[in-house]
Amino acid sequence: MHESANKPTAEERSAAEEAALLEDVAALLATYDTRRGNLLPILQAIQHRHSYLSSGAMKKVAEHLSISYVEVFGVASFYNQFRFHPPGKHQIKVCLGTACHVRAGDIILENFERKLGIKEGETTADREFSIERVACVGCCALAPVALVNEYVHGKMQPSKVEGLILQIDIEKERKEREKRSSEPE
Ligand code: FES
Numbered sequence: 001m002h003e004s005a006n007k008p009t010a011e012e013r014s015a016a017e018e019a020a021l022l023e024d025v026a027a028l029l030a031t032y033d034t035r036r037g038n039l040l041p042i043l044q045a046i047q048h049r050h051s052y053l054s055s056g057a058m059k060k061v062a063e064h065l066s067i068s069y070v071e072v073f074g075v076a077s078f079y080n081q082f083r084f085h086p087p088g089k090h091q092i093k094v095c096l097g098t099a100c101h102v103r104a105g106d107i108i109l110e111n112f113e114r115k116l117g118i119k120e121g122e123t124t125a126d127r128e129f130s131i132e133r134v135a136c137v138g139c140c141a142l143a144p145v146a147l148v149n150e151y152v153h154g155k156m157q158p159s160k161v162e163g164l165i166l167q168i169d170i171e172k173e174r175k176e177r178e179k180r181s182s183e184p185e
Contacts, residue, residue: 017086021050025057029064036065043076052083085123088130090168093147094120097136105144109133111161112146128172129165 028045032038039061046057053076055069062069076082094100094109109131113119116129123130139145142154148164 018054018056021054022056022060024049025060029060032064034065036067039065039067039072039075043072043082047082051087052085054086055084083121083130083132085121085130086127088123088128090129090149091147092116092129092131093134093137094131095135095137095143095145095147096133097140099136099140099143100145103143105156107158108144108146108156108161111158112165115161115165128168 025046028049029042032042042061042064043053043058046053046061050057055073058072058076059069062072065072076084092112094105094112096105096109109120112131116124116131118124118129118131120131120133134147137145137147137152139152139154142152144156146153146156146161146164148168153160153164
């Protein structure tokens, strides 16, 4: 389906979002002095407000603290609390804590990656799905475990991966159909 002429395209939308994000990051940086020790708190504040660190945001942080982008990225990628892509509308988290790992949680992760065509830590181009690995979520008896939008799916199997994605797609289509039928002709 084509976007109508007056609707922004996905590229325009993401360029506008990135511009707004950078504006917000600039305002945030103005509240911090330029000591290097502020690096981690600044990254945490950006992640808290925007749920991820874009490369543009990290470049601004590097400029503010007069350090290199590589250093900022190096620190951020050391901590797994940071993500580098905007979260998808549907967030898939695969547990790779010990119990889930022993029960082949990594195979479940690979199946989600293959099905969606992205790697963990990434988001699909349409922003519908993102995948990440998480540490024990406290339901080890149900290992291996995956969370879809915070809903726990236990005893995961590769065949269940397909079903979960399909379920989300069907639900999306249903909502779109309902929306279209409620729109005036
Ligand atoms: S290790 Fe996955 S729930 Fe505990």
